[in-house]
Amino acid sequence: MTYERARALILLALGRGETKTLQGWAELIGVTTPGAVSYHLKALVRKGFLFRSRPGHPELTPAGQEVANLLMALDEGQSVYRRLMQTYFGGYSYQAAATVQTLVDQQDAEYALCRQGLRRRNSAGSKELERKATSQACLDALKQNSTMEDAARQVGIAGAALGARVKLLFERALKGMAVAS
Numbered sequence: 286m287t288y289e290r291a292r293a294l295i296l297l298a299l300g301r302g303e304t305k306t307l308q309g310w311a312e313l314i315g316v317t318t319p320g321a322v323s324y325h326l327k328a329l330v331r332k333g334f335l336f337r338s339r340p341g342h343p344e345l346t347p348a349g350q351e352v353a354n355l356l357m358a359l360d361e362g363q364s365v366y367r368r369l370m371q372t373y374f375g376g377y378s379y380q381a382a383a384t385v386q387t388l389v390d391q392q393d394a395e396y397a398l399c400r401q402g403l404r405r406r407n408s409a410g411s412k413e414l415e416r417k418a419t420s421q422a423c424l425d426a427l428k429q430n431s432t433m434e435d436a437a438r439q440v441g442i443a444g445a446a447l448g449a450r451v452k453l454l455f456e457r458a459l460k461g462m463a464v465a466s
């Protein structure tokens with residue numbers, strides 16, 4: 286087994302909430318010594334994917350959680366994005382993906398033009414520049430997560446808000462493909 290595969294298996298297991306002893310990790314990644322497990326865990330700590338709150342108990346950092354989410358989506362075979370492509374377009378196609386990406390690019394370009402000067406009141410009562418998740422950030426989150434809730438959490442908006450944005454985006458893309466046909 287390659288180093289990358291062994292480390293991916295560790296991140297995947299931690300992302301699913303599994304905890305193991307050194308022997309359990311060794312069995313998972315196919316090594317025979319606890320030293321080999323420690324080597325991989327230390328490498329993941331050095332790369333910023335794990336930290337150890339207590340000896341023998343590795344935990345995911347935010348970067349590690351992001352990688353684990355992507356690995357889980359890949360392992361389960363379906364990201365939210367793939368399921369949406371299946372629902373709206375009957376399957377994944379380059380034309381559908383390109384249509385969605387074009388709409389995302391257009392929405393972000395329009396938002397960049399109108400965003401200048403948008404202000405909102407924060408909890409302290411002062412005004413601050415309004416922050417909003419870009420359409421590209423939402424699309425990336427859909428591709429990297431296996432649940433809508435995880436995707437929403439990644440971009441920092443409510444699940445219902447992301448669901449509404451995604452529905453509108455995919456309905457527009459579906460209409461755009463129908464017009465182009």
